[in-house]
Amino acid sequence: MEEKGTFREEMGSNGVFSNKRRLKRLLCSWACLWRIFLILSLLFYTQLLFSSDLLQWRHCDTTTGTAEETTAIIASSAKLTTDSTYSGDLCELQTAWNTLTFGSNPSPKHLKIALFVKKWPSRRKAAGLERHAQTLHRILAQRGHKVHVFTRLLQEPIEVLRDDKAMQFHFNNYSGPGKASSWSLFQKISKKVNGFDIIHSESVSLPDKYAKGLPNVVATWHGIAYEIIHSDIVQDLARDPVEPRSHTLERALKGRVGKVVEEIKFFPNYRHHIAISDYAGDVLRKIYMLPVENIHIILNGVDPKMFRPNPVRGQAFRALHNVPQNAQLVVGMAGRLVRDKGHPMVFRVLREMFMGNQNKNMFFLIAGDGPWASRYTELGSNIKVVGSLSSDQLGDFYNALDIFMNPTLRAQGLDLTLLEAMFCGKPLLATHFSSIIRSVVPSEEFGYTFSPTHESLKKGLERVLEDGKKVVKKKGRACRKRATLLFTAEKMASAYERLFLCIAKGHKNGTDLCKYPLNFD
Structure with missing residues (x-):
């Protein structure tokens, strides 16, 4: 009887307590469903991700696969290095632009290019993304294009200004609110130069909220979350059996699917996307579901004068x-x-x-x-x-x-x-x-x-x-x-230049530069 009395007191005259308990159970059930959804999503993405790679790993030790796989790969390699027969709209090309040969004549139009990159490389230390940005835009500047670089203030800006005189640098602080100030600085410079033809972002150096709705934004992706899931799983499998899983990896494995979903949501805010590998291009098309005509594969390039047999x-x-x-x-x-x-x-x-x-x-x-x-x-x-x-x-x-x-x-x-x-x-x-x-x-x-x-x-x-x-x-x-x-830097730069001219509606004597081949290719 005492228990029943207590129960009635908690219930109240209008059954409020019961309603609250039902609501709590409902919320808990939704939380469980959400967890189940994330687990199923991870399994789904993992299956897609490893549908080819893990099968190949099971059958290969030091070669690239079985005899049948190797034959197919060699055939695709031959196509890759000789695919100069492509004809049509470059925006519909689904293989690497590096396989094409673009004319070496002077550009029909000198573009105004705004580059957003978080860091500019110093002589002593530079990661791949920064080196890519420097190599590419040095060549574009040498070809007469007006390149404005929006980047973080370095400890030695004099060194940068001396080495890259052909480009104009606009330094800002990328930590914290600096991202917003970089955009404000860009807007001021844009007014001075009467607008930019191309806005190029190395990964998310230009935040997506500023890129949204701009038709001339191009983002080069040096790594996306879907690929990083692969990396997380591989790192876990590569652990020494006696080594415990790190807390960092534990958190990454639990939260990476959500990161993929977020990227799928905000990547469309960037109009054009450059993948630096054939595989990344496939992921952007099939997993991120971006418009095929807005995805362009341009493989990285390096300066052959710096790296040659000696x-x-x-x-x-x-x-x-x-x-x-x-x-x-x-x-x-x-x-x-x-x-x-x-x-x-x-x-x-x-x-x-x-x-x-x-x-x-x-x-x-x-x-x-x-x-x-x-x-x-x-x-x-x-x-x-x-x-x-x-x-x-x-x-x-x-x-x-x-x-x-x-x-x-x-x-x-x-x-x-x-x-x-x-x-x-x-x-x-x-x-x-x-x-x-x-x-x-x-x-x-x-x-x-x-x-x-x-x-x-x-x-x-x-x-x-x-x-x-x-x-x-x-x-x-x-x-x-x-x-x-x-993989020459010149070939990479020629592909970027042609894409930029295409996006900027650059024409030569009425010729549509989005078409390939042209008479000077």
């Missing part, structure tokens, strides 16, 4: 860093020496390979800095970490190698180090990611790929040793030829 300088670099003259194979890595670049996996493999004085004629040169630099010194005298290098020094570094290895666990983007090594005539040993096998290493002719596991990487290195220098050099020559056909 055996003399390579030998000098070896001597400088005490590489033994009798080294059977010199393998190199470059970049940040951090976990998501695959260095825990590499460390584990090398520890096994060098155990008991094995493989003593194999030598590793590692360029870069990060927490794993000191760990490599534990593995003995067959490994030398040379620290961060300038672009000039990187050319000498690549020339000192027999093969360049990129063990990254990050599936997004298209790493410039792969292209730089190819220009120096070095074959590649790289992770079997779609962005790499479709755009860079489409067959064994250009090197080796491995699943992002320590067993597969170890087999890959053993395969390179088994093939020997003669085979490795042949692959290196093929790499240089492919790089010259597809």
Whole structure:
């Protein structure tokens, strides 16, 4: 009876308490449904993401797939390097613009280009996105286009102003409210120059709320959340069995699907999208569901004058860093020496390979800095970490190698180090990611790929040793030829220039520059 009385008191005369309990149960049920939706979404995206890659990994150790897959890949590679027969509207092209040949005549119109990039590279240190922005827009400025750069104020702005005189810089503070002030600064400059023909954003350097509704905005995506899901899963699978999952990775695995959904929502605010790999272009079309005519694949490019074969300088670099003259194979890595670049996996493999004085004629040169630099010194005298290098020094570094290895666990983007090594005539040993096998290493002719596991990487290195220098050099020559056909900075800049002219409605004697080929192509 006492319990019933208490129950009546809580209920009240109008059943308010009961209604509140029903509402609470309803809200809880919606929360559960939302969690279930997120889990199902993750499974759905993962299935799409790995429908091709994981099947390939199951059947490949150090090659790019089964015999049937390899045949198909080689066929697509041949098409990639000879697809100069395309005819039609460039905005309908669904393969890389780098496969086309654009005229070298002076541009029919000098464009006014506003570039938004969060950081501008310094001589001492620069990430791939900043180097891409600098390389591309230097060439566009040299071709007579008026390039205005909106970027963060650097510690040494004089150095930038001296090195890139052909461009105009508008510095601002990108931390916190600086993003808004950068747009205000852009609006002032835009009025002075009577408007810009093109607004180019490196990733989200220009926030989407300012891009919305502008027909001349072009965003180059160097990594998108859908690709990063792949990276998160690979990093988790690549962990040493005794190593616990980090809190950072735990949070990433739980929240990444939501990030993909957010990108799918706001990416349409940017009118035009440039994917830097064939695979990223597919993702933007099929997963992000962006209009096909607004997606353009332009592969990254590097300056071939900075990266080219030079055996003399390579030998000098070896001597400088005490590489033994009798080294059977010199393998190199470059970049940040951090976990998501695959260095825990590499460390584990090398520890096994060098155990008991094995493989003593194999030598590793590692360029870069990060927490794993000191760990490599534990593995003995067959490994030398040379620290961060300038672009000039990187050319000498690549020339000192027999093969360049990129063990990254990050599936997004298209790493410039792969292209730089190819220009120096070095074959590649790289992770079997779609962005790499479709755009860079489409067959064994250009090197080796491995699943992002320590067993597969170890087999890959053993395969390179088994093939020997003669085979490795042949692959290196093929790499240089492919790089010259597809990955020069001039070819990349020509593709961007033509796209910008097309978007800006640039014409030459009444000719529509969105069409290909033209009589001067």
